[in-house]
Amino acid sequence: MSERPASGAKVLKEVGGFEIIAKVGQGAMGAVFQARQKSLDRIVALKVLPPHIAKDRNFIERFVREARASAKLTHPNIVAGIDVGQDPGTGLWYFAMEYVDGPTCKQLLQQQGRLSEDQALKIARDIAGALECAHQNGMVHRDVKPDNILLNKSGTAKLADLGLARHQDDDAHLTQSGQALGTPFYMAPEQVRGEIDHLDTRADLYALGATLFHLVTGQPPYQGETSAVIMAKHLTDPVPMANRVCPDVSSGTSKLILKLMQKDQAQRLQTPRELIEQIDRLLKLPAAARGLTTGPRIPVKGAATTAPREAVRPRAEQPPALQPAAGHKALLYAGVGAGIVLLLGIAVLLLFSSGQPPKTAKVAPQPVPVAEPPVPPATEAQPVVAKESPVPEPPKESPLERRWREARAFAEAQPTAFDEILKRYQSLVPASAGTPLEAEIQVEMADVERKWAAAAKEALEALEKRIAEAVANGDYDAAL
Numbered sequence: 001m002s003e004r005p006a007s008g009a010k011v012l013k014e015v016g017g018f019e020i021i022a023k024v025g026q027g028a029m030g031a032v033f034q035a036r037q038k039s040l041d042r043i044v045a046l047k048v049l050p051p052h053i054a055k056d057r058n059f060i061e062r063f064v065r066e067a068r069a070s071a072k073l074t075h076p077n078i079v080a081g082i083d084v085g086q087d088p089g090t091g092l093w094y095f096a097m098e099y100v101d102g103p104t105c106k107q108l109l110q111q112q113g114r115l116s117e118d119q120a121l122k123i124a125r126d127i128a129g130a131l132e133c134a135h136q137n138g139m140v141h142r143d144v145k146p147d148n149i150l151l152n153k154s155g156t157a158k159l160a161d162l163g164l165a166r167h168q169d170d171d172a173h174l175t176q177s178g179q180a181l182g183t184p185f186y187m188a189p190e191q192v193r194g195e196i197d198h199l200d201t202r203a204d205l206y207a208l209g210a211t212l213f214h215l216v217t218g219q220p221p222y223q224g225e226t227s228a229v230i231m232a233k234h235l236t237d238p239v240p241m242a243n244r245v246c247p248d249v250s251s252g253t254s255k256l257i258l259k260l261m262q263k264d265q266a267q268r269l270q271t272p273r274e275l276i277e278q279i280d281r282l283l284k285l286p287a288a289a290r291g292l293t294t295g296p297r298i299p300v301k302g303a304a305t306t307a308p309r310e311a312v313r314p315r316a317e318q319p320p321a322l323q324p325a326a327g328h329k330a331l332l333y334a335g336v337g338a339g340i341v342l343l344l345g346i347a348v349l350l351l352f353s354s355g356q357p358p359k360t361a362k363v364a365p366q367p368v369p370v371a372e373p374p375v376p377p378a379t380e381a382q383p384v385v386a387k388e389s390p391v392p393e394p395p396k397e398s399p400l401e402r403r404w405r406e407a408r409a410f411a412e413a414q415p416t417a418f419d420e421i422l423k424r425y426q427s428l429v430p431a432s433a434g435t436p437l438e439a440e441i442q443v444e445m446a447d448v449e450r451k452w453a454a455a456a457k458e459a460l461e462a463l464e465k466r467i468a469e470a471v472a473n474g475d476y477d478a479a480l
Contacts, residue, residue: 015092016085018038030050032047033048043099060093063093071084077127100151104150114215117250124212131272134204142207144211190203194466210261213257222240236418237416239258241254250290404428419452
């Protein structure tokens with residue numbers, strides 16, 4: 001260790017009644033230390049604001065705001081705030097909070113690549129509980145992401161870093177209107193558009209959906225070379241299905257993420273409580289049994305495949321009701337017997353009566369040849385049916401042509417979903433090799449890439465302009 005950190009360690013031996021033990025992290029707004037609160041003899045996490053940043057009043061206000069927000073929200077899934085202030089001896093601003101003895105979800109992803117579906121769902125449920133607490137207190141976190149979710153040794157997830165949290169009734173003077181705040185990988189479309197005054201708990205649910213996608217697949221839902229490209233995808237690209245990125249993810253969890261990440265706030269789950277109920281339904285089932293729906297329709301879908309069939313069977317057994325009652329059976333059998341006797345009597349009269357009936361009996365064979373003519377018509381009717389056989393001929397469109405037509409139809413319906421359009425076009429390249437469609441597909445792909453680059457450039461220029469305006473106005477909080 002260099003001498004410079006050593007001298008720093010000497011300066012930070014104690015701050016505001018907290019004895020420094022070790023440095024455990026470094027964030028955008030200062031270092032985080034493991035410390036001991038001397039008055040209560042307990043271990044805490046102590047965030048200290050660097051002197052050069054503390055010169056900016058905006059950062060101090062944001063720093064204090066985080067501490068106060070944590071103090072207002074008392075919940076087992078929220079990192080509890082303990083104390084905030086300025087050390088009289090060093091002049092350093094500090095914020096003491098609950099010490100969580102475990103990694104962040106970001107660190108877990110770095111170690112494992114992705115989490116099991118069950119673990120990810122349990123973490124999402126814990127954070128949904130934290131968001132429900134914030135929602136009940138009229139607060140929006142605005143920066144839900146893997147790096148702000150900590151796990152203790154028992155596996156309980158806790159939401160941290162309320163630095164961007166804001167009460168929905170607060171004035172937006174601390175954040176310039178029209179500026180996007182949050183982390184691009186998990187930012188809701190309304191945050192991307194800078195609609196700070198219109199953010200509510202649904203923006204946090206979107207971010208949690210994007211976080212859940214990352215946990216179960218090992219990658220964020222949208223990726224790009226710049227923040228501008230990623231943010232543009234949140235605005236325009238279709239929500240990717242997690243089970244297409246990682247087949248091990250159940251369709252139920254994939255659809256839940258899809259619901260959380262709808263572009264339109266009104267199409268998402270509306271409260272964290274709804275999300276908790278959905279996750280509870282999923283966790284009651286093994287992953288293999290988690291179907292396409294996660295809401296109350298799950299029982300209905302099951303009934304559609306089994307219950308109706310069972311309901312129809314009793315009706316199929318109803319014909320016995322058409323049978324005559326026991327009292328009428330004797331009359332029925334007597335009637336049938338009388339009919340048979342009558343028919344036999346007529347037959348006897350025809351066969352054995354004198355006179356010309358025998359000649360009539362000879363005529364009887366003539367109906368036999370008469371019955372033969374119907375046979376040829378039956379044979380002649382078959383060629384007519386054979387002439388209609390061309391019906392199964394329609395498969396004129398090859399599978400490749402059909403897929404190409406469907407891909408172009410999608411491109412027309414979603415012209416700004418560049419990433420998904422390219423994926424669909426690229427999937428056709430191997431099959432189109434050496435066919436007339438090969439050149440056409442390549443031309444269309446080049447056109448999509450050109451449009452995508454132009455849109456990304458436009459979005460980046462707009463973002464840089466907004467950042468420059470924020471810096472020019474001295475609003476560094478918004479510029480971040």
